[in-house]
Amino acid sequence: MGGVGSGRHCQVGADITEHNRSIDIRWLKREGLLASGDNRRITWSRGGEVTGSIDIQSEPGRVILDYRHRDRGGEWQPERYPIYLDTTPCHMGGVRHWFLCPARGCGRRVAILYGGAIFACRYCYRLAYPSQREKPGDRAARQADRIRNKMGWPGGILEGGDWGKPKGMHWRTYERLCQKHDALSDRALVGIMDHLNRLSGRF
Known part of the structure; x- marks a missing residue:
């Protein structure tokens, strides 16, 4: 199925959400990273040491992810692609923002994307919440x-x-x-x- 993220696959792994790098659209919203034209680098760290980084550029209706990725110690590969956004109305006014999962054949509306070869939803990566284990x-x-x-x-x-x-x-x-x-x-x-x-x- 074509469309958003057509041609991008996930590498499935049995894991839990806490073990994976993630991007939360609610955090991006709070930090003002959904404002059109904003471009910023965010990082992940563990024990005070930076373990990864990604550049996020905001455009109308989408954000562009720009980073490097490698699989099992192989060569670093550049990755740059859009994540399209959606909104739903809130009961008390305003809107709630969502990512549309870019993995081929998915397009789910989700608040969090998890890192791998691409950033995709937990369903595509078959990730479980800790409570599910x-x-x-x-x-x-x-x-x-x-x-x-x-x-x-x-x-x-x-x-x-x-x-x-x-x-x-x-x-x-x-x-x-x-x-x-x-x-x-x-x-x-x-x-x-x-x-x-x-x-x-x-x-």
Whole structure:
């Protein structure tokens, strides 16, 4: 299928989004990088050391990406191509900006593009969010801890107990969150026991 980014392929890899360089259109908007005619270099760093850079030039309805890329230690290859933009209206007025994924046959409307041979959406690179790699028990524990934080309760699920209703919270909301917390805690504890049983060689 032709159109936006026709001829550009992604190199698929099983990974998570946190491991890949990315460009977030919301950040570009906040930094004024979507203003027509702006041209700026942005960099990525790790541990205080720059690990990559890219030049971004803004034009009406699109941004131009300009950078170098190499695959598995090969020769550096220059890359320069447009990423077309789209907007959708916000409920409270104004518009929300989106990238249109440039990978061939995609064109999805996305807020973040991830780096590789080209910058493309996470669907094209088959990237998972970190939460999608969690075990069910770990996910349940994280969700239960989120409720505990909202309630102002100390510790994690192993602290147990009901530490009381936060001031100003409706009783109906409090009871609903308590029931959800208890169900998630039970699920998380089952996951912990399963893990301990596997480590002990019972299964």
